[in-house]
Amino acid sequence: MARAPYILLPLVFTALLQGQSPFRVTPPPPSPVPVLASYPDTPAGKLLKEIKDHAEVVSRVEYLSDMIGPRLTGSEHLRRAQRWAAAEMKKLGAENVHEEAYDFGLTWTxxxxxxxxxxxxxxxxxxxxxxxxxxxxxxxxxxxxxxxxxxxxxxxxxxxxxxxxxxxxxxxxxxxxxxxxxxxxxxxxxxxxxxxxxxxxxxxxxxxxxxxxxxxxxxxxxxxxxxxxxxxxxxxxxxxxxxxxxxxxxxxxxxxxxxxxxxxxxSFSAKPVQAYNVVGELRGTELPQEVVIIGAHLDSWDLGTGATDNATGSSICLEVLRALQATGLKPKRTLRVILWSGEEQGLLGSRAYVEAHKAELEAIQAVLVHDMGTGMVKGFDLQGREAARALMAQAIAPLNDLGVRELPLRTMNGTDHASFDRAGVPAFAASQEPVDYFEGTHHSQMDYPDHLQPDQLIQGAQAIAGTAWELLNMPGRLPHGIVARPARTAPEGPTPTR
Ligand SMILES: [Zn+2]
Known part of the structure; x- marks a missing residue:
């Protein structure tokens, strides 16, 4: 849905004009974020409590938004953000921190x-x-x-x-x-x-x-x-x-x-350029060859400062590293954090990553992506992968009391998990409360940190951290396979990227 659409003219924005975008929903008031009286004395419980007590996710969103600013792919601002993110990953204990390049095309300012x-x-x-x-x-x-x-x-x-x-x-x-x-x-x-x-x-x-x-x-x-x-x-x-x-x-x-x-x-650049994904990992102690990927796109649009699209998801990925470092917890499988670019031009960074790592896709346990702004995580869309339900239910079980309960079978595209999903990898986007997103901050000039709701965002960090932790350590492996779906049809409006 989000790939190769960008030949589209404004005149195809029919659904947008008619208010029929598949993402166009009238947002209900956000649910209050459930609060736990105490956290269990388990690894997942320790991780969730660390995030609750010491989360730095809001300050990282503010830094990315206020001090670096809008991050169009190909821009020097995004390169600054990528250098900052790589340095943060290293500071937070990630190993093998590096960038992976792909051909992007002309930049635009x-x-x-x-x-x-x-x-x-x-x-x-x-x-x-x-x-x-x-x-x-x-x-x-x-x-x-x-x-x-x-x-x-x-x-x-x-x-x-x-x-x-x-x-x-x-x-x-x-x-x-x-x-x-x-x-x-x-x-x-x-x-x-x-x-x-x-x-x-x-x-x-x-x-x-x-x-x-x-x-x-x-x-x-x-x-x-x-x-x-x-x-x-x-x-x-x-x-x-x-x-x-x-x-x-x-x-x-x-x-x-x-x-x-x-x-x-x-204006366009004179020549095509390369774009980059930032990658870092924590090597697994028992099954280092098996990988859980958590990711978000670091690139943004440029009418606002990309606070909720997607400094939020990017900062949550860094928060997971911080909480693991603070608790000293070591996962059995390898945790890989990827901050993609070119998402807004059609999931280009994640598509390039999947293409470059074809031979290693089988080793991926799962991919989790956070890309719908500040709203709390309610669960993960299963992308038609009924066979993944039992293990995903096990993975979110420690988070049920924090409101992470839903595993709808539906398929959502429009962000980077879709690149993996199409290649047969179990890859899921967080299903979130829409809080001001598709009606407000998404791709608009109001995408500033004012629209953050810290409680919701911190719950989102807990959801990604806790689910990833369970997937990193559970005995079972999520089944791979390409899910048969009807052929993708041309969008009714601008191809929505989240
Ligand atoms: Zn996004």
Missing amino acids: RGVDSARLLTQNGIRFRVDQLAWSPATKGAVQGELLLVDARNLEELKAFQGQLKGKILLRTNPFDKRPSLPRRQGGDMASYQTEQAAMTQLLLDEGALATLSMSGRKNGLSFTTSGPGRDPKNPAIAAAFVPQEPYKMLLRQVASKEPVRLELSLGG
Whole structure:
């Protein structure tokens, strides 16, 4: 679901516009985090108590967010974060700390974006460039045109009208089925058609496209455009928060000409670069060749500082190392901590890791990923692996009283466990309380540490630490195997990465 989608144009953001993202849920109020009167005198109990009493997870999120900042893959900020994380791992007792490189493509740096109406009320409004889309040629002025086209055939109806226009893509109130459903959901033909549509816009001389962010209360959004590979056709594109977007729609509907000035300032590197994953481990005492991986992506988007996406998960992984060091507990199997990059561009770091370590996948007991913000962990999605249920239930048993109880069979993609899952490795993402996530901080300009809920986050660290500890030490091995699923279909909206 999160791979290879980034050829997608803003015009495919249909579901986003319709509020139908698979991750679009109205969050219930967060459950209170259960509190234990005392912790059992077991290794897992000691680990959980150490985290409860001395967790440094909040301060690490704040450091990553406030002092390092947004961490786009390929940026110097992410390299700083990676050097910091490697140093932290060493300080926390990890061995074999190293980076693993993979080919990434062109890097992209956000510039200054601005928009103002030249007609009607003359207002300035927020625009945020779609990352990895090309800049406008300075401040461009053009008439706004609503282009409500879901496929190449429908777009062709606008041929001859697009030159010099700024396009308002897709009427968010249109409920027609979108392209993938009509074509039977084939991803490859979907992407090919999206590229053809972009090429048509470029050939016709359109200036830029604007899409609605889909968030309430002035929140913006970003994701990846197709420009990481210079061979892909790409047009300047931006998101507009819901309120000004709907104003533009009403103005266009009035039939009076709407003109605006738009400047999108993002820039690409001259050459493709490599990106990196940071890896560290604690070698197992009895079965060192068998491995439990805990991981999170250290890269982030750049409208906020990536506090909940995903400094939280990254800091939880470091917290597990800290708690093991503080308690002196030594696992039987090897614990490997991996902080991936390129997650937001399609799980690139974890995919590269799986590809580079194909021969060693059989030795992995399980992979646990934390990537849904600050909310407490309620369990792990089993990804259709019913055969893993008994041992996973055993692994979370010491955490049941902390609210970690759920093992739904459902499959969740959109973060790095999916790269392992597709290769047949038992790999699970934490199922979390959504606390401000998909409606708020996720990919938006409000992703700052203000939205942390320390109790929930510390429970999350306990959940990952306790589950990993049991998986590291239990006699049983989780069964491997590729789970038969229906073919992946093209997304109804922007491919969601968590
Ligand atoms: Zn994430």
